[in-house]
Amino acid sequence: MPMETTFLFIKPDAVQRGxxxxxxxxxxxxxxxxxxxxxxxVSPELAKAHYAEHAERSFFPTLLxxxxxxxxxxxxxxxxxxxxxxxxxxGATNGQKAAPGTIRGDLGMSAGNNLIHGxxxxxxxxxxxxxxxxxxxxQPYDRTINNWVYDPSDL
Numbered sequence: 813m814p815m816e817t818t819f820l821f822i823k824p825d826a827v828q829r830g831x832x833x834x835x836x837x838x839x840x841x842x843x844x845x846x847x848x849x850x851x852x853x854v855s856p857e858l859a860k861a862h863y864a865e866h867a868e869r870s871f872f873p874t875l876l877x878x879x880x881x882x883x884x885x886x887x888x889x890x891x892x893x894x895x896x897x898x899x900x901x902x903g904a905t906n907g908q909k910a911a912p913g914t915i916r917g918d919l920g921m922s923a924g925n926n927l928i929h930g931x932x933x934x935x936x937x938x939x940x941x942x943x944x945x946x947x948x949x950x951q952p953y954d955r956t957i958n959n960w961v962y963d964p965s966d967l
Contacts, residue, residue, distance in 0.1 A: 815967070816894040817847060817952065818931045819940035820902075824882035825925040832885050835915055835928060839889060842901055843961035848888030848941075848950035854880045861943055871924075878924065888941055888950045892966050895937055898930045 820839070822832050840846065852858075859876045866872050889898060903910030907920020907927070920927050931937035941950065958967075 815890065815892055816934065816937070817888055817890045817941065817950065818894045818898050818937040819944060820887040820889055820898060820928060820930045821852075821944070822885040822887070822928055823926065824878060824884060825922075826919075826927040827884060828882050831919055831927065834919070836885075836887075838901065838915060839887070839898070842891075842897065843958075844889050844891040844894060844897065845953070845955055845958075846887055847890045847952045848945050849885065850945075850949070851883050851885050852944070853883050856880055858943070862940065874924070886944045888945060890952055892962060895931055895934060899932065902928050902930045 822835055826832060826835060836846065854862075856876060859879045860867070863872065863875055863879070866875060891897060901915060903914025903916035903920075905916070905926055906923035907916040908922075910917035910920065912918060915928055916926055931940050955961075
């Protein structure tokens with residue numbers, strides 16, 4: 813199974829609500845490794861580049877205003893099938909419809925203020941990691957607990 817690095821960011825609503833520690837704890841408790849992290853005040857340019865595929869949609873200005881309204885916490889997360897594992901951990905976009913046990917299902921009530929972003933494909937992860945992290949800011953490493961997280965056949 814593939815070891816992947818994916819991109820997540822804890823959005824302004826979660827930072828303002830003091831949920832960043834809870835969210836990071838859930839990611840680590842799952843067995844994923846955080847290999848890059850930083851708090852960022854998102855510039856309009858970064859927001860536009862990150863959400864470029866939504867530029868023509870009616871909600872784009874509101875989305876940009878939201879994501880630039882407060883600092884976010886950018887994360888590079890590594891693990892076996894990290895992209896799909898993180899997407900499942902995050903839950904459905906709308907917190908009211910997200911399954912209990914997911915980040916959004918347990919902590920969210922909105923489709924717009926939805927706490928966290930996660931890359932949805934290897935291509936998106938590569939693009940987003942390059943957009944948010946400079947060379948040398950991601951530090952992949954082997955954790956000794958991986959023997960307890962993964963069965964040897966997983967690696």
